[in-house]
Amino acid sequence: MFERPRLGERALLVHLFLPQDKDQEDIHEFEELARSAGAEVLGVVTATRGSPHPKYFVGTGKAEEIRERVEAEAAELVLFNHALSPSQERNLEQLLKCRVLDRTGLILDIFAQRARSHEGKLQVELAQLRHLSTRLVRGWTHLERQKGGIGLRGPGETQLETDRRLLGERIKQLSRRLDKVQRQRAQGRRARDRAEVPTVSLVGYTNAGKSTLFNALTTAEVYAADQLFATLDPTLRRVELPGLGEALLADTVGFIRHLPHDLVAAFRSTLEETREADLLLHVVDVHDEASRERIQEVDAVLAEIEAGEVPQLRVYNKIDLAGLAPRLERDGEGRPRAVWVSAQTGAGLDLLREALAERLSGGIVRGWICLPPQAGRARAEFFQRHAVQREETDSAGQTWLLIQMPRSDFRRLCIRTGLTEELHPEDARDNLATVSHGP
Numbered sequence: 001m002f003e004r005p006r007l008g009e010r011a012l013l014v015h016l017f018l019p020q021d022k023d024q025e026d027i028h029e030f031e032e033l034a035r036s037a038g039a040e041v042l043g044v045v046t047a048t049r050g051s052p053h054p055k056y057f058v059g060t061g062k063a064e065e066i067r068e069r070v071e072a073e074a075a076e077l078v079l080f081n082h083a084l085s086p087s088q089e090r091n092l093e094q095l096l097k098c099r100v101l102d103r104t105g106l107i108l109d110i111f112a113q114r115a116r117s118h119e120g121k122l123q124v125e126l127a128q129l130r131h132l133s134t135r136l137v138r139g140w141t142h143l144e145r146q147k148g149g150i151g152l153r154g155p156g157e158t159q160l161e162t163d164r165r166l167l168g169e170r171i172k173q174l175s176r177r178l179d180k181v182q183r184q185r186a187q188g189r190r191a192r193d194r195a196e197v198p199t200v201s202l203v204g205y206t207n208a209g210k211s212t213l214f215n216a217l218t219t220a221e222v223y224a225a226d227q228l229f230a231t232l233d234p235t236l237r238r239v240e241l242p243g244l245g246e247a248l249l250a251d252t253v254g255f256i257r258h259l260p261h262d263l264v265a266a267f268r269s270t271l272e273e274t275r276e277a278d279l280l281l282h283v284v285d286v287h288d289e290a291s292r293e294r295i296q297e298v299d300a301v302l303a304e305i306e307a308g309e310v311p312q313l314r315v316y317n318k319i320d321l322a323g324l325a326p327r328l329e330r331d332g333e334g335r336p337r338a339v340w341v342s343a344q345t346g347a348g349l350d351l352l353r354e355a356l357a358e359r360l361s362g363g364i365v366r367g368w369i370c371l372p373p374q375a376g377r378a379r380a381e382f383f384q385r386h387a388v389q390r391e392e393t394d395s396a397g398q399t400w401l402l403i404q405m406p407r408s409d410f411r412r413l414c415i416r417t418g419l420t421e422e423l424h425p426e427d428a429r430d431n432l433a434t435v436s437h438g439p
Contacts, residue, residue, distance in 0.1 A: 011039040204283035205294040206254030209317040213343035214251040244357040287321040314338040367423030378417035
């Protein structure tokens with residue numbers, strides 16, 4: 001057995017082409033993952049096999065080639081673009097004399113770097129410990145003291161903490177804490193439901209521009225960068241929509257192919273914001289040549305977290321890079337289906353706000369409503385909802401409001417205030433009673 005080095009960011013990448021996974025783009029994505037973790041990529045070793053080798057995953061000949069590359073380039077870390085079994089990792093480390101990390105461990109390391117909130121740190125630590133619990137058979141001596149580097153961030157790793165009994169107790173403790181957070185989130189959702197505030201959740205493949213779009217719609221200052229998993233912790237902000245009023249917009253973690261199941265399980269409370277949303281904004285990088293495959297990957301994760309049935313509005317982002325114009329597409333029933341925007345330049349954001357308001361409302365009503373002099377409460381509620389476009393009064397002292405608002409809200413307001421749901425068309429004002437402009 002060998003002693004793992006304290007640090008190690010000089011990485012050699014390994015990708016194995018298998019019959020069931022021939023996606024060339026997956027290599028480029030893996031390089032971006034490695035760089036996002038802070039690795040210095042020395043090169044990529046590829047191989048083709050009909051099935052993984054049981055001992056080294058890549059076969060004995062290719063494993064020897066990797067060992068020679070590690071020695072020649074002084075690599076300190078070898079990253080595999082696949083899920084390795086604990087025994088395969090152990091055998092490779094004994095042969096290569098350096099740290100070996102699979103795709104799951106790499107993604108967990110990135111999440112450990114990006115987690116900022118208390119909840120996010122708990123979730124990442126839980127996922128890391130669950131992943132580590134399958135690798136306790138190694139009995140590495142390096143676990144006797146603190147370490148750093150890719151794959152070793154997050155919970156402090158000592159020999160005592162990796163004991164099976166203590167590890168299990170820590171996992172139970174973290175699970176209890178996250179259950180408490182989940183109850184708090186559920187309480188917040190019930191409060192929003194009582195206030196009738198609709199919730200929109202941003203979803204999409206990582207680096208599709210979700211955080212940039214979130215900032216553009218809400219004037220928030222969420223960290224956004226051109227890298228995978230630039231943001232991790234969920235953020236909620238209010239956004240003003242035309243004719244609808246306020247809605248809540250949630251920015252969540254980006255998805256990626258082969259997202260580790262431990263992460264999905266640990267982030268279930270966070271992902272419930274997506275599952276319980278009224279509408280999903282599925283952000284797609286239109287400039288990405290693999291955008292169709294990315295959409296399928298996101299839909300697969302949504303199905304896994306039981307959010308596949310939540311209504312979606314597709315947002316094709318980065319049209320400025322693709323040289324496209326903003327536009328709004330509708331389905332066969334006339335509902336907004338997709339919006340083409342640029343979160344960076346702001347092009348098409350007005351169309352997106354209109355589409356959001358329309359989809360959340362189930363339809364917009366617009367027209368004149370007549371209020372008797374004693375309907376001051378109803379008049380105030382229309383103004384509170386920012387639904388009034390114009391106000392006029394007639395000679396009989398009645399108030400005429402030109403309103404635009406969600407149909408469901410209009411019906412509830414009329415029932416609550418005792419008004420009839422009769423609306424006069426906007427262009428029929430000349431046929432109404434003689435009116436004078438209100439104050």
